[in-house]
Amino acid sequence: MLTFTIRRLLFAIPTLLFIALVIFLLLELAPGDPMANVPLTVPPEIKEQMRQALGLGEPVHIRFWKWIVQFFWVEPLNVFDYLFDTNFADGRLRIISWQNRAPVFITIAERIPQTLWVVGTAYLVAIAIAIPVGIYSAYRQYSAFDQVGTFVTMIGFSVPPFFSGVLVIIIFAVQLRWFPSIYDTRLVVDSWESFGMQVRQMFLPVMVLALQITSQLSRFMRASMLDNLNQDYVRTARAKGLREKTVVLVHVLRNSMIPVVTVIALGVPAIFGGAIITEQVFKVNGIGQLLITAIQANDLPMVQTLTFIFAVLIVLFNLIADVLYGILDPRIRYD
């Protein structure tokens, strides 16, 4: 297992470099001019100077190489400096946003907490609801519980967040005034009262996202349980005189969780990706919103970096999913 993991990690390096190149070239080809937002009154010579200052004058391969060095060497050094109060990174140029001339990683670090709070909580809530619901619906297939579950799931699947989000804002924020409609990022949680505020402002976006994730995950859990409930080993477990609870929650569940855990692991990068639409609807200034504004502003370094971070996370969690699969399923041998 260890050799498998190391081999996979090594193999991930060329994969990631290739992805980095593809992202870079795609954005290179994409239409859009970083100078487009500069007022028309600015003379062309000045624009050209600005272009040079952004490093756009250099050939593609040089710019790619510089970006790679910045991403894999300069930025980690900065993190190291920040953590241990050293100054290894002094004087080295970081990846700079074209929008606000600040290092992109600082902006990202500012935005991540909102995203993690809202989307991460939604993910955990969804897992906590979906697994028991999936188990029970499968065990009592076609019961009233299962039917209601299927109906709610269908709604969760088919109603997009830009609709459900607006709907809950109108009902719970505008009409009933139970929850605020806008997420206030400046809120500092330092007391029980402000914690309560935080919970309240998170509630609606978390529920909207959780409904969607729960729908997918509970269906998956249910299907996985149903697959296993009909297996011969379940009959064997019953023939041994085991309690129904043991049969279902030990024998069947342990098998059913294998694909579910994999799917959960594969879904984690999406948390960091933020929920673009939900963040827009609730004005949560997380990563999803950052990406959208960066795209609109032609902020290539920001878009490149964010996209590449998602790519790294996806590759990483694919690896984690594979390793988990190997740990959970003794039949899998990685050598």
Next chain:
Amino acid sequence: MPDGDTRNVLEVRGLRTVFETRRGEVHAVNSVSFEVKPGELLGVVGESGSGKSVTMMSLVGLLPSPPAEVREGKVLLDGEDLLQVTPARLRDIRGSDVGFIFQDPMTSLNPVFTVGFQIMEPVRRHMGLNKKQARARAIELLELVGIPGAAGRLSDYPHQFSGGMRQRVMIAIALACDPKVLIADEPTTALDVTIQAQILEIIEDLRSKLGMAIVWITHDLGVIAGIADRVAVMYGGQIVEHAEVFPLFNDPRHPYTRALLKTIPTVSGKRAAKLQVIEGQPPMLGAAPTACAFRDRCPLAFERCHAENPQRETVGPGHDVACFHPLAHTAKEGAA
């Protein structure tokens, strides 16, 4: 061999099991009665769909309900009616007094738990042993079924065993708590011939060592001839003929039994075909039978067979047949 006056350890009377499906009822088991004594081996034969598995699973509530419903009958295990006891009591009996072995050893073990865990489970559940004692018992059981290096194999997973070895593990699980009755549902069908012979040998050996009653379901009349004391032939959810091995093979009275015996391949040791060599299809019973289930395939059918369901009648010592036209011993050559 046990003689007539030993008490029956398992006695089944008038068992009726119905499946309530969306397309109507399926009467899978119709008034089945049989009994076994301690140390005795009852063979149950019949083609696919004749209700052998459903009968045995009905005994201890192993069928999913719904759709299955045991409508009538008595299942007396040492005098206690298993159809009347509470679910909790039934769980206490399953795996301890009644052990089960199933057909496919590849899928009957849970792939994600070690073999040791799966053997220790019933032991701990029924015998109340602690971990250490259960481990010792598991090793003892694996040795009993002839798995070499038993202690070292407890932490192995089922996929690390061959098919024959897995079936031995299944036997070990079934025998874990010294059952009074062992029900083996086609335990060798999925195995190849040499392995099959080894498993048969183990069962024969354990039967004499442990003295439990065995109900052995199979398609394979060759196997039955080798190990059974008595044989029950099932057709359409009923036992149509029942006798000791010798009379059954020498003097079959039911036209179906006779047809079955013709399907035994001549090359000894070769596995019997799935008994579908007899022309026609086995019946699907949408209602309790009101005529002989075999009438459409029977060469001897006459009016009465279409109007009435024959009941089992004694035709010799320990030999009974459900047929209006039981073939006389002398008519054997001419008929069928």
